[in-house]
Amino acid sequence: MSSFASAGSTPNISASAPHRSRERIHPTAVIHPKAELHETVQVGPYAVIGEHVRIAAHTVVGAHVVIDGWTEIGEGNHIFPGAVVGTEPQDLKYSGAPSQVVIGRGNRIREFVTINRATNEGEATLIGDHNLLMAYTHVAHNCVIENQVVITNAVSLAGHIHIESQARIGGMVGIHQFTRIGRLAMVGAMSRVDRDVPPYMLVEGHPARIRGLNLVGLRRAKGMEGSLPLLRQVYRFLYRSGLPLEKALQTLRSSLCVVRSGGAEGERHVLSLQGKEWVDETGSLQHLLQFLEDSLSQPQRRGPLPALRGRGEDPPVQSTSELDD
Numbered sequence: 001m002s003s004f005a006s007a008g009s010t011p012n013i014s015a016s017a018p019h020r021s022r023e024r025i026h027p028t029a030v031i032h033p034k035a036e037l038h039e040t041v042q043v044g045p046y047a048v049i050g051e052h053v054r055i056a057a058h059t060v061v062g063a064h065v066v067i068d069g070w071t072e073i074g075e076g077n078h079i080f081p082g083a084v085v086g087t088e089p090q091d092l093k094y095s096g097a098p099s100q101v102v103i104g105r106g107n108r109i110r111e112f113v114t115i116n117r118a119t120n121e122g123e124a125t126l127i128g129d130h131n132l133l134m135a136y137t138h139v140a141h142n143c144v145i146e147n148q149v150v151i152t153n154a155v156s157l158a159g160h161i162h163i164e165s166q167a168r169i170g171g172m173v174g175i176h177q178f179t180r181i182g183r184l185a186m187v188g189a190m191s192r193v194d195r196d197v198p199p200y201m202l203v204e205g206h207p208a209r210i211r212g213l214n215l216v217g218l219r220r221a222k223g224m225e226g227s228l229p230l231l232r233q234v235y236r237f238l239y240r241s242g243l244p245l246e247k248a249l250q251t252l253r254s255s256l257c258v259v260r261s262g263g264a265e266g267e268r269h270v271l272s273l274q275g276k277e278w279v280d281e282t283g284s285l286q287h288l289l290q291f292l293e294d295s296l297s298q299p300q301r302r303g304p305l306p307a308l309r310g311r312g313e314d315p316p317v318q319s320t321s322e323l324d325d
Contacts, residue, residue, distance in 0.1 A: 069117045070098050074105035082112040089116040089141030091159060100124035108132045115139040164199065166221060178300045182291050184221055186214040195302045196295040199288050200231055209308040210239060223282060230271065230278040230285055237273065239307035249292055
């Protein structure tokens with residue numbers, strides 16, 4: 001899994017409430033005296049900021065934004081007008097516990113986004129760094145959004161969803177609770193996602209089904225182009241060989257070996273399959289296999305989405321014919 005530490009850290013707030021800059025805070029904003037805002041934070045008209053809120057440097061809070069609860073916001077975020085962050089979860093089990101929302105740095109939270117805090121004490125809804133949450137996105141209690149994720153307009157995330165780094169979610173998608181979206185996956189607009197989306201895959205439909213690799217995303221991602229031949233082969237073996245997924249995973253795992261060298265490269269993971277060898281240079285194969293194994297075995301995980309059968313049903317943008325190059 002990619003690094004995801006920023007959202008779990010405490011924002012660096014060196015200037016607290018008594019030292020707020022009047023020039024940066026609109027006179028109609030309502031800010032609790034105990035809220036902690038860095039002196040560089042900007043707050044727009046009619047914004048409301050609650051008692052337990054902490055906001056780090058260079059964050060912009062737009063007009064009519066509400067930030068409440070035990071919410072910590074890191075540096076350089078921009079929260080656009082009408083967004084609501086840190087309010088009580090829409091969970092009947094919630095009993096008033098001081099749960100959290102923790103947001104990293106450099107995020108863009110667009111108009112009328114809602115982000116609920118977690119259900120139980122000691123838990124948090126976590127958002128990492130450099131994410132874009134477009135207008136009307138809903139992030140429910142206990143969700144985790146890692147880094148560089150793009151969530152398009154009017155997406156609804158139910159509780160306990162985990163979205164790994166660099167995933168892309170199309171507009172008006174609904175995602176079932178306890179679902180996990182893998183790294184660099186792409187979910188097509190208006191899909192219904194009721195099971196885990198494996199890393200690097202393109203999924204779409206109602207219900208969503210795997211349509212192929214997310215080739216556009218993989219080509220755009222820095223350092224991932226070299227993984228394409230390996231991921232193509234693995235995709236074909238997992239979803240086009242006719243083997244049950246569990247059997248295909250066992251075969252891939254048993255075909256993966258570690259090659260140690262005395263040079264600067266150290267260890268290399270090499271897949272030997274059907275008379276050919278591929279080097280897992282980026283760790284993408286390891287991550288994909290671990291994701292699928294966990295999805296099938298861990299409690300509360302919903303299992304991975306199946307692939308759509310039949311080449312003629314694949315979307316023209318990234319049809320599986322591209323996998324046969």
